[in-house]
Amino acid sequence: MKLFVNSLSFLLNVSVVALVVGGATGLAIIRDHQERLPSIEPLLDYRPSVRSLVEDSEGSPLLSLGKERRDLVSLDEIPEHLINAFIAAEDKNFWDHEGYDALAITRAAVRNFGAGGVKSGASTITQQLVKNVVLTTERSIERKIQEALLAFEIEKHLSKDEILERYLNEIYLGRGAYGVSRAAEIYFGKSLSDLTLSENAFLAGLPKAPTRYGLDIEQGKGRQSYVLSRMSLENMISEEEYAHALAAPLLISEGDNDTEQDQASHFVRSALTEVESIVEDAGDALAEGYVVRITQDSDLQGALEKSLREALIAYEYRQSAWKGPYKEDLPPVDSWTATPVLMDGDSYFVSINGEPLPLSKDSVKFANRGEFTLAPGMRVLVEKVGDKAKIRQVPDVQGAAVAMDPKTGRVLAMTGSFTQDGQFFNRAMDAHRQPGSLLKPFIYAQALEDGWSPTSPILDTGVAIQSNGQNEVWRPRDHNFSKSGFVTLRSGLEYSRNSVTLRLAEAIGEEKIGNLFEGMGIHKKAEPGLSIALGSQESTLLDLVSAYAALANDGVPKRPVMVESVSSKDGTVVYEPEDFIDEREPFFDEVTLAQIRSMMAGVTEYGTAWRAFEGAGYTVHGKTGTTNQARDTWFIGFTQNLVVGAFVGFDAPEPLGRGESGGSTAAPIVRAFFDQIDETYRISDYQLPDGAKIIEIDPDTGIPFDGGFKEIIRED
Known part of the structure; x- marks a missing residue:
């Protein structure tokens, strides 16, 4: 243990702490932190868990981020290209270091010193695993010291394969996916064994900013390109494999949308992207029991969505024609109902939740304006408006x-x-x-x-x-x-x-x-x-x-x-x-x-x-x-x-x-x-305001006119 303290203290003292607080003080800080390190038992007895919550500005829940949907797999089940892709992107010296990367820490320390704070992390895969399971995402020198000390300790208890297996099952990869197996299913609809090199590189690029790269495919492709270039530089793939993977189309699955985040509103998704730009290790903040409170006023949000939707429907009635009977199982809007048209003499009506309602005259006119003619038995989308039903359809026109x-x-x-x-x-x-x-x-x-x-x-x-x-x-x-x-x-x-x-x-x-x-x-x-x-x-x-x-x-x-605000699972903001x-x-x-x-x-x-x-x-x-x-x-x-x-x-x-x-x-x-x-x-x-006065003018000419329009002008 003495060798451990002395060697790591020297490394961190020289490369990090000395640059910030001075050598002697840095050594004391490291020894103090070594004595107060949390237990590594959660990593030794690895049991992944918990979820995060997004709230509106009043604290009402909007979204539960991940019930940690994860399919645990052994390292033997993970393709070699996927393992290499993560190592190339996150920790090229993984197989050689002792939990921390001395050169990387030194480079990061120099950058942090120049920036006046912790801007670059230099975390190895082992450190990331420690941070995800044992520590918080606090952005500080102290946290980085603890992270490195624990990573060194972990590497004495777990083999490299065990660390890598835990990491690849633990890491959050966006769209509600925890671990590489679940991510392969969500993004590509595939098992791990069926992934291509191009797809492996895409997944390995996600930890940097899982929401951003997972939802913005163009940015995700840019990150994928970086991973492939790193694999090529590290001789993990041939030049031919690199060129082929770079040119291969990336077909992201639109399926498996039962993840809560996929069902999130535009506001929530945009807010989560903002979290990634302002919080270090944002993947943790979105996946490890955190509470993200956003600025959304839910009353205003509901009113805005309704106003836009009704305006687009009104446009549809003015400029478009009915697209015909509805053939899908469920209506696209909660307040709409899919139901057959009925007739009573010359009048059309429908049943909404057992209540018979006549179709409005403008609905009938709208439905008969195009190539279709309304007839009994046709299944239509309708919405109750007052004491009548109105035909609805999703418009082609869009808005915001x-x-x-x-x-x-x-x-x-x-x-x-x-x-x-x-x-x-x-x-x-x-x-x-x-x-x-x-x-x-x-x-x-x-x-x-x-x-x-x-x-x-x-x-x-x-x-x-x-x-x-x-x-x-x-x-x-x-x-x-x-x-x-x-x-x-x-x-x-x-x-x-x-x-x-x-x-x-x-x-x-x-x-x-x-x-x-x-x-x-x-x-x-x-x-x-x-x-x-x-x-x-x-x-x-x-x-x-x-x-x-x-x-x-x-x-x-x-x-x-x-x-x-963003708060950790223990309530710390x-x-x-x-x-x-x-x-x-x-x-x-x-x-x-x-x-x-x-x-x-x-x-x-x-x-x-x-x-x-x-x-x-x-x-x-x-x-x-x-x-x-x-x-x-x-x-x-x-x-x-x-x-x-x-x-x-x-x-x-x-x-x-x-x-x-x-x-x-x-x-x-x-x-x-x-x-x-x-x-x-x-x-x-x-x-x-001061410096302004009101005069009365002729509104057509702007000439002063008693009893005319009251205009604001500058005082002379």
């Missing part, structure tokens, strides 16, 4: 919606499809689409910041733009122009005038607009040309909602937050986000923010979204977005306490049909959502 706290950036609700069962693609975060006129408030706000006023007159006629020195002239289309030839800035935004926006953008300058969009997080790198002012460059709904939070709050965009403080100067001052909010209130009161918010009884500041031929339709609106965005479009962009727009297709989602939720979220009691 997000609700965010504009003060903190906490995402309170999010949905990325009509129904989330089996839908891994989250359109709120992953669908990159043209935002169209949704970006205009930022152009107008920048103009206000530069000295323009909501009353400033600007030419409202056709415009021809020659941008970036190109020879071609661009003449964007617009709505009907004003009779006078001029409109105020306010009117230009309220009625979404393209010509006005482009003239403003030209006055502001392409470079300044590009910098603004990048600073707002709308684009990572803004494309050149003035067309970006009309939303020609793609973005995501979540990024756009985050940018709108700047207009709702303090002029600074918010970083989306989805995780409230291992992660709790600090209130993120963006030290950047606000993009807009308080007067500009007051002016742009007032102008955006006009959008919902008498502008492009007035029909959706008619009779609301509360004020939402918002903007519609509609791209060419209504291929993408948007609306984002906010109050003081909530920013809500919605998107509707086909996954393969195509025109939504006549009459569809941001105001008629997307805005009703936000209106329906605000109508359902607590009235505190509908408050918009912004105060007039």
Whole structure:
């Protein structure tokens, strides 16, 4: 034991502790930790267990992560390529070291010293096994010391084969899979013996970030490529095997979706991915009895899902035709029922839970509009609405919606499809689409910041733009122009005038607009040309909602937050986000923010979204977005306490049909959502800031007029 303490103390003292706390102190720390090491009995008498829990912001359970679905296998049953793949990816010196890798620890210590903390772990397979079974995932030098000491001790009691067998049965590999045998079944629908080299390498790449690589297949393939390259460098496979495995298609099974995580909502899956980016050894936090509390407000989540679903059904009734009798066993939505059509004279009716209900007239009209004709005995999907039944079907059109706290950036609700069962693609975060006129408030706000006023007159006629020195002239289309030839800035935004926006953008300058969009997080790198002012460059709904939070709050965009805390199985909080403080100067001052909010209130009161918010009884500041031929339709609106965005479009962009727009297709989602939720979220009691005053004007000309429209302008 003395040799053990002295040799390991020297190693860790030199490579880790000495860099942090000094050599003598480091030696004392190691000796102290050696005396206080936990028992290794759980590893010697290995009995895998427990599960983790995901809760909403109020502590209500949302998801039980894994009943630790694991099929224990012996090392003899695990293919050699799979063993080698894990060793190449996680611990290339596994067969030679004594539980810790001296060179790896030294390299990690140097990196950690430069980073000012524990950023790189250098854990061997033995250390990972110790951490998973005996220790916690605390991120500290002390934990790393204990880990190495215990790993050294374990290697005196267990053979390499025994350690490897325990590790390959213990490790969490995403999608509810514990151990390699269960992972092979979940990801590929195969037994271990049937796995290809390509599939073995994919599984071996998962421990680094099991949720991310398990759900995002493109990232998983990137990690697989790394594992294969490591196997090639270590001469575990030939160059021919490497090339063949790299080129082989990776067919991930969509089956075995009885895992709880596969049934998780888009919000929960996105939050779990966030856990992986902020918590060291996140696979443990998702698999070892941890409690992950997310920012989701379940009341808001339910209201948002309902609002999106009802809007997409309404679109289906306007633009589509019935697809015919329902042939599946179970309905895709809980509130729907699959039942045969019945007739009573000339009237159609159905039975829902034993209650006879007539089919609504619009349902009958909808069902008879296409190639099918409604007839008795046909099995249909229906939903009870009031005292009638309405025919339902899953629409081809899709959508997404997000609700965010504009003060903190906490995402309170999010949905990325009509129904989330089996839908891994989250359109709120992953669908990159043209935002169209949704970006205009930022152009107008920048103009206000530069000295323009909501009353400033600007030419409202056709415009021809020659941008970036190109020879071609661009003449964007617009709505009907004003009779006078001029409109105020306010009117230009309220009625979404393209010509006005482009003239403003030209006055502001392409470079300044590009910098603004990048600073707002709308684009990572803004494309050149003035067309970006009309939303020609793609973005995501979540990024756009985050940018709108700047207009709702303090002029600074918010970083989306989805995780409230992560606690270990003993109740220790291992992660709790600090209130993120963006030290950047606000993009807009308080007067500009007051002016742009007032102008955006006009959008919902008498502008492009007035029909959706008619009779609301509360004020939402918002903007519609509609791209060419209504291929993408948007609306984002906010109050003081909530920013809500919605998107509707086909996954393969195509025109939504006549009459569809941001105001008629997307805005009703936000209106329906605000109508359902607590009235505190509908408050918009912004105060007039210092440096601003209200004057009365003629709304058509912007000229002062007693008894006219009350406009916010800057004090002289």
